Amino acid sequence: MSVHLTTLDELDSIPVGDHGLRWRPVRRRLGIEGFGVNAWTAQEAGQEVVEHHDETGTGAGKHEELYIVVRGRARFQLDDEEFDAPVGTCVFVRDRTVRRGAYAEEAGTTVLAMGGKPGEVFEVSPWESYFAAIPLFAAGDYDGAGALIRPELERNPDNPSVLYNLACAESLGGRVDEALEHLARAVELNPATAEWARDDKDFDPIREDPRFASAVAGEATTGGESA
Amino acid sequence: MSEERYSVARLDEMPRKGRGNWAQIRAHFGIEAFGVNAWTGDEGDTVINDHNEEGSGQQELYYVVSGRATFTVDGEEVDAPAGTFVYPDDPARQRTAVAAEAGTTVLALGGKPGEAYRTLGWEWTSEAFPFFGEERYQEAYDVLAAAEREHPDMPGVLYNLACAEARLGKTDEAVAHLARAIELYPAFTKLARDDPDFDSIRDHPSLSIA
Numbered sequence: 001m002s003v004h005l006t007t008l009d010e011l012d013s014i015p016v017g018d019h020g021l022r023w024r025p026v027r028r029r030l031g032i033e034g035f036g037v038n039a040w041t042a043q044e045a046g047q048e049v050v051e052h053h054d055e056t057g058t059g060a061g062k063h064e065e066l067y068i069v070v071r072g073r074a075r076f077q078l079d080d081e082e083f084d085a086p087v088g089t090c091v092f093v094r095d096r097t098v099r100r101g102a103y104a105e106e107a108g109t110t111v112l113a114m115g116g117k118p119g120e121v122f123e124v125s126p127w128e129s130y131f132a133a134i135p136l137f138a139a140g141d142y143d144g145a146g147a148l149i150r151p152e153l154e155r156n157p158d159n160p161s162v163l164y165n166l167a168c169a170e171s172l173g174g175r176v177d178e179a180l181e182h183l184a185r186a187v188e189l190n191p192a193t194a195e196w197a198r199d200d201k202d203f204d205p206i207r208e209d210p211r212f213a214s215a216v217a218g219e220a221t222t223g224g225e226s227a
Numbered sequence: 228m229s230e231e232r233y234s235v236a237r238l239d240e241m242p243r244k245g246r247g248n249w250a251q252i253r254a255h256f257g258i259e260a261f262g263v264n265a266w267t268g269d270e271g272d273t274v275i276n277d278h279n280e281e282g283s284g285q286q287e288l289y290y291v292v293s294g295r296a297t298f299t300v301d302g303e304e305v306d307a308p309a310g311t312f313v314y315p316d317d318p319a320r321q322r323t324a325v326a327a328e329a330g331t332t333v334l335a336l337g338g339k340p341g342e343a344y345r346t347l348g349w350e351w352t353s354e355a356f357p358f359f360g361e362e363r364y365q366e367a368y369d370v371l372a373a374a375e376r377e378h379p380d381m382p383g384v385l386y387n388l389a390c391a392e393a394r395l396g397k398t399d400e401a402v403a404h405l406a407r408a409i410e411l412y413p414a415f416t417k418l419a420r421d422d423p424d425f426d427s428i429r430d431h432p433s434l435s436i437a
Binding site for chain 1: 231232233234235236237238239241252256257258259260261262263285286288290292298300301303305307308310311312313314315316317320322334336337338339340341342343344
C-alpha cells in the first residue's frame with residue numbers, strides 16, 4: 001500500500017495525568033519525522049483536552065504550536081486569558097513561555113496539535129517516550145516501559161524528565177541501582193524532581209533504601225550502570 | 228490579546244484564496260516551523276491538487292476536517308470521511324483528493340525530515356496566479372520577486388517570475404530567470420515553448436525554446 005490510513009477513532013487513547021486528558025499519538029503511529037502532530041481528547045465535559053504547560057520545560061519540544069479544535073468545544077487558557085473555542089478554532093502559540101491549556105466543554109472534544117522549532121530540524125519531543133510508556137506502566141510491564149524510554153535517554157542523556165521517568169520504570173521493575181542512579185542524576189539536573197519523587201508511588205519499592213534519601217537530597221549515588 | 232505571542236482564528240472565517248478555496252493557515256499566523264494549509268470544496272471539487280513532493284522531499288499528512296474526500300495516491304483510491312488521516316508513505320507518491328460531499332475541508336501538514344522547515348515555493352506562485360489571470364503583472368512580479376529572494380533555486384518560482392518579467396518588458400531578467408529555471412528543471416522547456424507569457428522573448432538568442 002502506498003498510503004497509510006487511520007482515523008481519529010482508531011488512534012490509541014492513552015490517559016495522561018489526573019484530569020481526563022487522553023493522548024492520541026498521530027506522529028508516532030504514522031512514523032512522521034518532519035514535524036510534530038498529535039491529537040488530544042477529553043471523554044467528558046470538564047476534563048482537560050490540552051495539558052496545561054508551556055514549551056520551556058525539560059520534557060517539552062520547545063516548539064511553536066498550533067492547536068485546531070476538530071471535535072466538540074473547548075475552553076482555552078493562554079496565560080491569563082480564557083476564551084471559547086468551538087470546532088474550527090485555530091490557536092497558534094508562537095512564544096514558548098506562554099502557559100497554555102484547555103478544558104473540554106463537550107464530551108469527546110478533540111484538539112489536533114502541531115509543532116516544530118523555527119529554523120531547526122524537527123526533533124521528537126522528549127515527553128513522547130514516557131507518555132508512550134504509560135500503557136506499559138499500567139499493565140505492570142516495567143521492563144517494557146524502560147525499554148521504550150531508554151532510547152530517548154540515549155538521544156537526550158541529560159534530560160531530567162526522561163531520567164526521572166526511566167527511574168520510575170526501573171524502580172517498579174526492581175532495577176534498584178539503575179533507578180537510584182537515574183533519579184539522582186535527574187535531581188542533580190533539575191532539583192524540582194526531588195519534590196516529585198517524594199510523593200511518587202513509583203518510588204515506593206526503593207524509598208527505604210538509604211541511597212534514595214541521598215538521591216533526592218541531590219547527593220550523587222554510586223553503583224549501577226548508566227543506561 | 229497579544230498578536231505576537233499567540234493568536235486565534237476560526238478556520239471558516241480565515242481569508243480564502245484561489246482555486247480550492249485555500250485557507251493559508253501557515254501564512255496567516257506566520258508559522259515558521261512547519262507547513263499547514265486547508266482547502267475546502269463541494270462535491271466534485273479538487274481539494275488537494277494532483278502533485279507529488281519528490282522535489283521538496285517533504286512528508287505531508289492530510290486530515291479530513293469535515294465532509295468526505297476521495298484520495299487517489301499512486302492510482303490507489305481511498306475513501307476518507309471526516310476524521311481520517313491520509314499519509315502517503317513516500318514524498319514521490321502522486322496524490323490528489325476530490326471532495327465527495329459539500330463543505331469538505333482537508334487540512335495538509337508538511338515538513339522535511341532532517342531539515343529545518345522552509346516555506347515552499349508553491350505558496351508564493353499560488354498567490355501570484357490570480358494576478359496573472361487579471362493581467363496585474365506588476366503585482367504578480369512583486370510576489371514572485373519576494374519568493375525568488377527566499378527561494379533563489381526553486382524552478383517553479385523562477386519560471387513564474389520570468390513570466391511576469393516578460394509581460395512587464397523586463398527582457399534581460401526574464402531571459403535569465405527562464406534559462407535558470409530550465410537548467411534546474413529541463414521539463415520547463417516544453418512548457419515555455421507554448422506559454423504565451425513568453426511571446427516577447429521566445430526568439431531571444433540566449434534561449435532555445437522557440
